[in-house]
Amino acid sequence: MVHWRAVKAVDAALRDVRESEFGDLFTVFAGDWQQILPVVRGGGRxxxxxxxLKSSPLWQHVTCLTLRTNMRAQLQGDAEAEWLEERAILTVFNAGVKRINDHVIDRPPGPGHVYTSVDSTSxxxxxxxxxxVLIGIELSGTPAHFIRLKAGAPxxxxxxxxxxxxxxxxxxVTVALSAAVLELKNITGxxxxxxxxxxxxxxxxxPDSxxxxSFRRL
Incomplete structure (x- = not known):
């Protein structure tokens, strides 16, 4: 969730262009107020x-809507692949990525497979x-040392x-798993x-890691 002043800056820019609140455009804010909070470096509660955003003067103009239907549970096969193609889950920290990945992997039936990387300094x-020390390194754009997968996992x-x-x-989407190769079905492009x-x-x-x-993970 972004700082409300960033939203205010967007509103001000649209007002300059279209001379109305948010440029008289339908604007959607998505998020969970209890889980996805703004990041304030060095700030407290x-x-x-x-x-x-709830502390912003703009909040009085916001209408809250709640999603109540689990759409993914109603989809199967190719329809589920199309559903996945249009969506993404974003997190701030790698710890959040791991929790979400574990939850997603637990959903498909069948046993899983754990892959471990070979780490070294190049x-x-x-x-x-x-x-x-090497297996504990976590970098943006680099997979974790332990990865658990199942057939059917994205x-x-x-x-x-x-x-x-x-x-x-x-x-x-994962189709089959072996020790060194994954069989995947492309659902985009x-x-x-x-x-x-x-x-x-x-x-x-x-260099900007x-x-x-120099760190190498296989």
Missing amino acids: CHIVDAC DPDAVPLATE VLLMRNLDAPSLIIGTLC PDRSHVIAAPRIPIEST GLVF
Whole structure:
């Protein structure tokens, strides 16, 4: 959830262009007020509450609507794939990603498979680090050391495999799992419903990762 002053800035820009509140446009704010709060660096509880949209003068013009129907439970097969294609879940911290992933993986029936990465430093001059340190590294754009998957679970490609159909951000559904290869069905892009084999791909840290050494995860 963004700071209410950011919403106020959008309102001011639209007023300048269209000379009316929010440019007389239908505006939708989505979120859970009890779970997705604004991030105030170094702020306490009172600062976070003050940054919430509910504390804004604009709140008096907002009408609250509640979603009550679980649409995904009513969809199956290709319809479910289309439903997944149009949606995404965003979180602020990796810990939130893990909780959501665990919840999603628990839903499909059948046993799961746990994959563990092989971590190393690609800089030959770097000081050797313990395995416990390497597996605990979590970087943006890098998968976790432990990944649990099941057939039917949605996955997102993090590297280009075969442009333009299999690129970063392509959404797939897991069809089958083996030790080194995942069988995935593409549900987005020009090759929709095409089944592919995705091998393990090494991912290296970038210069802006914040690490003082080069990190490699396979």
